[in-house]
Amino acid sequence: MTVDAIHATNVRKVYQTRRWAGWRHRGADGGGRVDDGAVEALSGVSMTIRPGERVGLLGRNGAGKTTFLKIASTLLTPTSGEVLVFGHDVDRDADRVRPLIAVVPQEGKPFFHLTPREQVYTYLRARGFDRTTAKQRTDEALAQMGIEEVADRLSVTLSGGQRQRTMVATVIATEAPLLFLDEPTIGMDPFARRAVWECLRRLTRKGSTILLTTHYLDEAEALAERLYIVDRGRVLVEGTADALKHRVGGTLRVSVPGGDAVRALFAPFGNCVADAEAVHVITEPAQLNEIMDLALRHGLHATVGPVTLEEAFLRAVGRSIDDEAS
Amino acid sequence: MGAFARLPTFRGLGPFLITELRVQLHENMAVATSMTIQAVLLIFVTILAPQYLAVALVGAIIFSFFTLGQRVWNEAAYVRIDHRLNQLYGASPLAPEAYFLGMAGGILLAYLPPILVLVVVAEAILHFSAATAVTLALTSVAVWLFAVSFGYVVSTVFQDMRTIWPYASLFYNLFGILPPVFYPYGLLQPASAVPIALALPPSAATGLVQNALAPGLLSSGDVVLATGSLAAEAAAMFLFAVYWSRRSVRER
Numbered sequence: 066m067t068v069d070a071i072h073a074t075n076v077r078k079v080y081q082t083r084r085w086a087g088w089r090h091r092g093a094d095g096g097g098r099v100d101d102g103a104v105e106a107l108s109g110v111s112m113t114i115r116p117g118e119r120v121g122l123l124g125r126n127g128a129g130k131t132t133f134l135k136i137a138s139t140l141l142t143p144t145s146g147e148v149l150v151f152g153h154d155v156d157r158d159a160d161r162v163r164p165l166i167a168v169v170p171q172e173g174k175p176f177f178h179l180t181p182r183e184q185v186y187t188y189l190r191a192r193g194f195d196r197t198t199a200k201q202r203t204d205e206a207l208a209q210m211g212i213e214e215v216a217d218r219l220s221v222t223l224s225g226g227q228r229q230r231t232m233v234a235t236v237i238a239t240e241a242p243l244l245f246l247d248e249p250t251i252g253m254d255p256f257a258r259r260a261v262w263e264c265l266r267r268l269t270r271k272g273s274t275i276l277l278t279t280h281y282l283d284e285a286e287a288l289a290e291r292l293y294i295v296d297r298g299r300v301l302v303e304g305t306a307d308a309l310k311h312r313v314g315g316t317l318r319v320s321v322p323g324g325d326a327v328r329a330l331f332a333p334f335g336n337c338v339a340d341a342e343a344v345h346v347i348t349e350p351a352q353l354n355e356i357m358d359l360a361l362r363h364g365l366h367a368t369v370g371p372v373t374l375e376e377a378f379l380r381a382v383g384r385s386i387d388d389e390a391s
Numbered sequence: 392m393g394a395f396a397r398l399p400t401f402r403g404l405g406p407f408l409i410t411e412l413r414v415q416l417h418e419n420m421a422v423a424t425s426m427t428i429q430a431v432l433l434i435f436v437t438i439l440a441p442q443y444l445a446v447a448l449v450g451a452i453i454f455s456f457f458t459l460g461q462r463v464w465n466e467a468a469y470v471r472i473d474h475r476l477n478q479l480y481g482a483s484p485l486a487p488e489a490y491f492l493g494m495a496g497g498i499l500l501a502y503l504p505p506i507l508v509l510v511v512v513a514e515a516i517l518h519f520s521a522a523t524a525v526t527l528a529l530t531s532v533a534v535w536l537f538a539v540s541f542g543y544v545v546s547t548v549f550q551d552m553r554t555i556w557p558y559a560s561l562f563y564n565l566f567g568i569l570p571p572v573f574y575p576y577g578l579l580q581p582a583s584a585v586p587i588a589l590a591l592p593p594s595a596a597t598g599l600v601q602n603a604l605a606p607g608l609l610s611s612g613d614v615v616l617a618t619g620s621l622a623a624e625a626a627a628m629f630l631f632a633v634y635w636s637r638r639s640v641r642e643r
């Protein structure tokens with residue numbers, strides 16, 4: 066029996082903000098509930114990640130993604146619940162967990178007064194790699210992240226995306242068995258993002274496990290084999306991108322320009338949402354002919370596309386927001 | 392996977408110390424200007440009261456080690472708050488104690504050259520006796536240990552850099568300049584302030600060194616007080632920082 070890379074059971078986190086800060090800033094925010102200066106960031110999160118998986122953690126700002134990543138990577142004490150990393154309790158047995166993990170922190174920056182090459186190399190050395198391995202891994206990681214040309218300039222002179230690439234290079238170079246990446250591609254151009262995806266796929270082929278957060282849903286879809294959507298400290302849904310899309314009610318989206326009249330016309334074919342310009346019908350391929358027919362007869366210009374993960378996300382989280390409001 | 396299977400204390404100290412040293416050496420202006428306060432005070436003493444130059448010179452050496460604590464305070468907070476690199480190192484096989492001591496040690500090595508210049512100048516002028524040299528060396532180590540440990544520990548309670556600047560500079564200048572660090576104990580008024588000064592790390596150190604320069608300056612009771620409090624404060628603060636470095640990896 067192989068042991069899970071991450072096995073989290075009912076993890077809760079209540080941040081205690083200082084009392085004086087509490088009375089000054091009391092009030093609800095976008096994420097957890099605020100009560101007398103205490104913020105419940107996680108209210109019972111459970112998840113299981115098997116070795117070699119690439120898993121994405123999605124959710125609105127303040128949903129609790131970073132909080133979960135910090136707890137699972139031994140950087141934050143949970144209020145209750147348990148996280149096992151390769152069978153070791155992150156709270157009681159952090160010394161056994163830490164050699165097995167590496168973390169790209171949210172909004173992290175490399176040492177400004179080191180070059181990317183120095184940054185990656187010295188980090189590997191501090192983790193205990195010998196000089197030869199460290200040098201070889203550094204060269205590989207810099208090449209994979211496409212920052213060789215700037216590898217010998219001080220990081221303070223690099224662009225935001227180049228700095229972020231340096232952070233990712235530092236962490237992927239470890240090839241640690243479990244990598245936590247908190248918004249690793251923020252500020253990166255589309256080429257750099259794809260380079261990160263390729264690196265992460267290669268690492269999981271070699272046996273590493275990856276848990277990442279992102280607000281780019283195309284990235285989540287391209288990269289993660291399984292997704293958890295969290296909202297207000299709870300797991301809303303879990304599954305593959307396809308499974309999440311099926312939950313929306315179909316795999317195709319037909320968009321027809323128009324307002325309420327059009328909406329009424331197409332309502333029988335599936336889930337309808339309207340925005341300022343058009344009505345979007347979520348439907349299955351089997352019904353496509355009928356819908357297009359109807360549109361033609363009414364002289365409406367319909368366009369067809371696949372349902373995106375973004376739509377599935379907006380629906381899943383939107384429903385949760387509505388539930389909370391009512 | 393990292394090469395460390397288990398985590399004995401201070402594992403990874405050498406490589407992390409070198410990392411921090413490299414970071415510091417890129418900031419050569421900061422190193423070059425680190426002697427400004429000491430130089431200004433020494434010039435004042437030379438002009439106003441040249442008879443106290445010996446005392447001021449050894450005081451400047453102790454003060455230099457003391458203010459390294461302020462640099463550790465700032466650096467540890469900056470790396471954590473602005474760069475979040477503490478997370479990179481916390482979630483790694485590097486021992487948290489090695490992170491603390493490596494940072495303090497890297498800063499020490501970077502700032503040592505100007506201090507050594509000061510020592511050479513002082514030696515050329517004063518021709519230290521063996522007793523003075525030994526006292527100066529031991530008290531410098533104790534003051535450094537206390538200062539960097541204190542700096543590291545308090546750095547962990549701050550949430551943003553702006554709030555740190557006034558506190559850090561106030562603390563190190565208050566305790567490094569107000570008590571008899573740059574001036575002789577004989578000038579400290581009222582006399583009841585003497586035991587207080589002897590109980591504070593930088594002035595305890597300068598008290599002992601001044602006593603080595605002019606044997607008999609301090610009573611044997613005062614020597615015991617200064618030695619005891621300096622040793623106890625340095626040891627206790629260092630041990631607490633070692634404990635705290637591990638405990639503070641994990642936020643609450």
Ligand SMILES: Nc1ncnc2c1ncn2[C@@H]1O[C@H](COP(=O)(O)OP(=O)(O)OP(=O)(O)O)[C@@H](O)[C@H]1O
Binds near residue numbers: 094096
């Ligand atoms: N140190 C803290 N003290 C008090 N509350 C906190 C602290 N850190 C986070 N929170 C709160 O906990 C909740 C979850 O925050 P978290 O950083 O985990 O969100 P996130 O999902 O990572 O959001 P984002 O997408 O914006 O990064 C938020 O309501 C946030 O305000």
Ligand SMILES: [Mg+2]
Binds near residue numbers: 130131132247
């Ligand atoms: Mg976050």
